[in-house]
């Protein structure tokens with residue numbers, strides 16, 4: 001199951017810089033692990049914003065929910081999710 005996910009990050013301005021850096025380092029490691037596993041298929045920065053567009057390939061709504069709520073930056077994010085399905089004009093066999 002494919003999902004388009006938008007994540008907007010809003011770290012409080014008064015958060016200690018070292019604490020923020022540690023959370024971001026954990027977020028990066030978590031994200032890259034999921035990318036290597038194939039669960040997090042794409043991640044794109046929205047130019048000019050502290051936000052990303054991502055595509056997840058997961059087995060269930062619950063799996064997506066678990067992945068997103070375990071993001072180290074989750075407490076500082078606004079997340080929106082849109083389910084995707086194959087476009088009839090797609091030439092990519094793995095788009096399903």
Ligand SMILES: O=C(O)C[C@H]1C=CC(=O)O1
Nearest residue numbers: 009027028031050051052
């Ligand atoms: O920077 C972001 O867009 C937020 C977050 C998502 C993955 C990651 O490494 O950081």
